[in-house]
Amino acid sequence: MDAHHATTLTIDLEALTANYRFFVDHLAGCACGAAVKADAYGCGLERVAPALAAAGCRHFFVATLDEGISARQVLDARAEIFVLNGPVAGSEAEFGNHALLPALNDLGQIERWQGPAVLHLDSGMSRLGLPPQEVAILAAEPERLGGIEIRYVMSHLSCADEPERPENAAQLALFQTLCAQLPTAPASLANSAGILLGPQYHFDLARPGIGLYGGNPFAARANPMRQVVRLQAKIAQVREIDSPQTVGYGAAHRVTGPSRIATLPVGYADGYPRSLSHKGFASIGGVRVALVGRISMDLITLDVSALPPQAAQPGNLVDLLGGDVDIDELAAAAGTISYELLTSLGQRYRRRYLGRTADAVPS
Template identity: 45%
Template structure:
């Protein structure tokens, strides 16, 4: 097990009251599952936002050992960090080349996703400075209307526009892959086929996590699993068919007996209907437990789900532990905020959001622990 502590914690060695444990073996198994589900395509790994909040360097190191050879990040700085542990991987930068960063990207061997004519010109100029065409990929906008070349921009390219580019991949992004019945999936695939036929014959990528399960017509040569690697569900209102990766524990600070008629928390949004016992844990919205989960979320103690009562505070959440036997929980015990009983998607649903946001919002105050993958078991 590798343990790291965020630099914001006191240098005296005082530990955080909460822990965030990342099971790298589960992460590797999830990538293998996504790779196998990709059929004849190979699976990459989307590790932007610091590996969805879990540490991009540790994630990349593990997945490279598992066999992943293609990584996607959002920013050049993320790609440069990943390059240190994946020296031979193809590392794609989704936001593309940015002024002031192009030479550093080229020196690190990063592959930008070119999202428009301006970025294409910027990268071609960098190639001129380096004396060779630099590797790149192109985003085709097939309906997201967010980034990429739409059909008009593609048609407007000069015949020699790509001569200064070593084009390796064309890609697009599905807007509704989490709903397999959505007509938008079919529309986007047809647009993607039409648009990429106007470009050099290179590898193609369309699938995100959910898109992999739309079938082989969507796989092309490369798939791009993201949230499923980290144990989140890519589907609407369906549990994740993957191993849970993240366990978050928070220390019980105090136990209380709350008489009937008393209120709990800011705004007095919860009133005890009868005498009850509560446990206050040392985590709150500063640690990624959204305020919206107040009176809706659950933690777990000894594998038993216990509800949040009252609003989530910055540093504290109150749990109703009346259903537990007296003495079953004591100050200093750990409550499960996320883990085998409370999934990323459980917390997301209680918060009115998605698992992606839960993962990327986990705060810096947890003591982070990495459980190393045992590749002899693969």
């Protein structure tokens, strides 16, 4: 960490591409794409997408048209970029201008579209996608698809992170039934966890997301993925206080005896969730320390009383995410999931990218 930077977010692109190859190996010949929506899960689309392309990825999934345009700016013509939310009425021309492929989610989008696209089927999520009754309409009126080149038929698993859930098999069966009613086309169903459910979920193209970025694909199993993200901050100040003194807004933490409190320059404005107040934890030299008091906009406070004084001095590094702080455990403490922690990462950190495709150049 540079001397003049108080906080650094490190993204390990070599670990990211190793995670991509992990999924490729599990797919045994099925194509492996990548979800790079939400600025590549907070890790930086302009760095992540080219790194994945260099690893052999040719299929990229974003949520919105604007994300698709950003992805096209850093990916060459070999990359297929799919926009999951589909075309908003009046935006169709922009898809062609930037060589983007929409996921068509309803009959209205299908009616307005001409050209290559993905048909998105709702197999049980009840969000986006054509429900069974609309698939039945397409089967009965195939001329509705006359001007569309169906590149893929896709759906999305709702419970793949819990392999024992019966919804997984039910969605698989319904997806197969719906696909059989439509013109023959390659199919895509599996996300990160779906890939690990087994080959029956693989079809022709898989779309890993959270696993690429180091999150655990499963809710209650050991994480097989390599760590990609590490957030570190330098201690700004250490205070020695004693009862009945308090820490932070609302005097919400009252010490019960002599204590040392370290303040770090990270807060909810940086995406460090306020819900971790009194619940969060960090690591200093491999030793876990508790977050005390309320998280404020720019600062958090840690109880470092159990550490030797020399281990917690101004300027010393603290791991807040990654390193010895597991992203899924921290997310659970915050009452959320790793996806939200990653996609909330702020812009005030100094960002550092590691790996050959990044040339270790900071942004």
